[in-house]
Amino acid sequence: MPWPDERGLACYLSTDDENGFLSRVADQVEATQLGMASDLLDHVEELLSGGEATAEQLRYCVGRLQESLRDTLRVADSRGERLPTLDADATHAACLGLLAHAHGRALQGGPQ
Known part of the structure; x- marks a missing residue:
C-alpha cells in the first residue's frame, strides 16, 4: 500500500x-x-x-x-x-540470446 x-x-x-x-x-x-x-x-x-x-x-x-x-x-x-521472481539462470540465458540476436543483425547490416 x-x-x-x-x-x-x-x-x-x-x-x-x-x-x-x-x-x-x-x-x-x-x-x-x-x-x-x-x-x-x-x-x-x-x-x-x-x-x-x-x-x-x-x-x-x-x-x-x-x-x-x-x-x-x-x-x-x-x-x-508484486513482480514475479525471476530465475537468474533463465534470465541470463534470455539476455545472452537477445545479445546474440542483436549482434547477428548488426553483422548482417540490419536495423539495431
Whole structure:
C-alpha cells in the first residue's frame, strides 16, 4: 500500500483481486504520489535555476523532497514485491540470446 500504518510501518494489501476497490484506491494514491513527485522536481529545478533561493525556501524544498522520496520508495517497494521472481539462470540465458540476436543483425547490416 502506498501509505504507512499508524506506527509508520508499511501496509500490505492481501488480495487476489487486482481490480478490487482497495487495489484501485491504492493504485490511484500511488499515481497521485508519483505525479506530485514529478511536479516537485520541476518546482525545485525552477527554484534552483534562479540562483536566488533563500535558506528558508531550500529547507522547505528539502523537507518536501524527503517526503516525496519516502512515498516514491514505498511505491517502488510495493510494486517490486508484486513482480514475479525471476530465475537468474533463465534470465541470463534470455539476455545472452537477445545479445546474440542483436549482434547477428548488426553483422548482417540490419536495423539495431
